Amino acid sequence: MLMRWFLPLIFTLVLTSVISSATGSDDLPEGKGKDVFLKMCSNCHGLEQVTSVKNSKMQWTYVVDDMVSRGAEGTDEEVNAVIGYLAQNFGKPVNVNTATAKEIEAGLSFTAAQSESIVQYRTDKGAFKTYEDLLKVPGLDAGLVEEQKKNILF
Ligand code: HEC
Known part of the structure; x- marks a missing residue:
């Protein structure tokens, strides 16, 4: 049954x-x-x-x-x-406002120099608020930033 x-x-x-x-x-x-x-x-x-x-x-x-x-x-x-x-x-999210240059380099695969520039830029100008802010950093590779878009936290 x-x-x-x-x-x-x-x-x-x-x-x-x-x-x-x-x-x-x-x-x-x-x-x-x-x-x-x-x-x-x-x-x-x-x-x-x-x-x-x-x-x-x-x-x-x-x-x-x-x-x-x-x-x-x-x-x-x-x-x-x-x-x-x-x-x-399927990347590892990285907060570009709090991560160290080393963490940005390892997580988002920017070069050491590009990662230093990100930290320098936020130290000078304040926290990044949008994705567009990040594109203003001198020397960033736009293609790579685009590829990492989903992994970038603010
Ligand atoms: C020719 C067979 C084959 C193909 C095709 C294949 N894999 Fe694998 N993959 C394996 C084997 C064998 C293992 C080990 C499985 C295990 O240890 O249980 C594995 C394991 C993995 C693992 C688990 C972690 C690791 O490193 O053991 C990941 C992640 C992975 N494969 C990703 C991929 C990706 C991405 C692709 C496409 C580019 C792919 N695989 C295509 C055979 C293959």
């Missing part, structure tokens, strides 16, 4: 979880490099093994290089696109 509703229930639960894991890629943030990420990183393990981690760009570079040595396949351009996508969407 119990089995009559219990089995269909189990069946439904299993089916639902299979469907939701199959459509898991739809939860990924949109952005440049997403298609390459799906292509390059889903063959050997689930994408959630990747997206559950938060890393700086430097650390993602290390992870992706490691995966290439394990057999992940892509051109140099695709490798860079994946690193960019991961750094952008």
